[in-house]
Amino acid sequence: MQWNSVGEFFAMGGYAFYVWGSFGACLLLMIVEPLLARRRLSEVRQSLIRERLADELDLQQKSQ
Amino acid sequence: MSQSIIQWFRFASPQSFYPLAGRMIPWFWAAAAAFGIAGLWISFFVAPTDAQQGEGYRIIFVHVPASWMSMFIYLVMAFWAGLGLALNTRVSAMMAQSLAPTGALMAALSLWTGALWGKPMWGAWWVWDARLTSELILFFLYLGFMALQAAIDDPRRADKAGAILALVGVVNIPIIYFSVKWWNTLHQGSTINLNKAPSMAQTMLWGMLLMALAFWMYSIAVSLMRVRAIILERERHTEWVKHAVE
Numbered sequence: 001m002q003w004n005s006v007g008e009f010f011a012m013g014g015y016a017f018y019v020w021g022s023f024g025a026c027l028l029l030m031i032v033e034p035l036l037a038r039r040r041l042s043e044v045r046q047s048l049i050r051e052r053l054a055d056e057l058d059l060q061q062k063s064q
Numbered sequence: 065m066s067q068s069i070i071q072w073f074r075f076a077s078p079q080s081f082y083p084l085a086g087r088m089i090p091w092f093w094a095a096a097a098a099f100g101i102a103g104l105w106i107s108f109f110v111a112p113t114d115a116q117q118g119e120g121y122r123i124i125f126v127h128v129p130a131s132w133m134s135m136f137i138y139l140v141m142a143f144w145a146g147l148g149l150a151l152n153t154r155v156s157a158m159m160a161q162s163l164a165p166t167g168a169l170m171a172a173l174s175l176w177t178g179a180l181w182g183k184p185m186w187g188a189w190w191v192w193d194a195r196l197t198s199e200l201i202l203f204f205l206y207l208g209f210m211a212l213q214a215a216i217d218d219p220r221r222a223d224k225a226g227a228i229l230a231l232v233g234v235v236n237i238p239i240i241y242f243s244v245k246w247w248n249t250l251h252q253g254s255t256i257n258l259n260k261a262p263s264m265a266q267t268m269l270w271g272m273l274l275m276a277l278a279f280w281m282y283s284i285a286v287s288l289m290r291v292r293a294i295i296l297e298r299e300r301h302t303e304w305v306k307h308a309v310e
Contacts, residue, residue: 002113009108013119018184022123022177026130029169034286041293048300048309 076153078295079304085288085295092288096281103274111267123181124268129276130173133283134202135237137167141209142234145227155291157223158298160230161213162291166283168206174199186250194243195251198236205233219298 003009012019107125114121141163148157178196179189190196209226216222244253299305 003109012122013113015118015120015122015184018120018180019122022126022180025176026126026173029173030282033166033169034289037286037289037293041289041296044293044296044300045309048296048305051300052306052309 078299081155082295089288092281092285099274099278103278106271111271120184125275127177129279130170133279134170134174142230145230149227158294162287164210166287171203193249194247195249198240
């Protein structure tokens, strides 16, 4: 291992902005994208559940 | 037709692909995390300091995987789009649609990390060099594919138009790949070549390959997540979808 201290690790030999800017952007986007995909799935599931509830209410009213 | 071929066609239906994708997703996330942790460990703690670029070269561990994936996802997307166009299979068109945002993300990361690498090493965030320009075109191809599909209301027509755009755009992939050979560019040559030994330390190579595997598993996991949403959105008026959400 080439690091003598935590500070040295974060300094990245003077390239901190460039190295952490690259890894940070990857990490950020790779966290945001799955969250957006998950939200999209749960949104469509919610709307399908609402739709089915509405259909069931419709049927109940018609049978009364 | 033999039994095994029929089995394969079974997964081409949204109804059976939806639960299958759901079962596969956790495994791909686990693989992405495992490769990612191993890759990051090598990237920061095992790979030695570069003689010329100091610690700045470590950007390679995300730049190269993102660039590879941006090109590879495009080929996979064009393959599924073309298959959907030829065989009219619904899941393949949905898969193409689901891959585009992840491909665009990889192209954006490739350009972003490239800019952050270019500034300290070349003294410029951006140059109109063949490699960089063709990668930028790839990013616009992804955006164009997504915009075209979103602009057409009928999903089947949107699939066809998108597939043609995706297939024509494939011409850009060899241009990106060979750009460093065909033209004199500022961008360095390929780090890994099939014909000769890699021009880098073994540990650096391992770090890069592990990170590439992590990016690959990530791309599969996230595009399977998105394709599940697309399947429900597009099949919402079918009987099976009504029973799929309890």
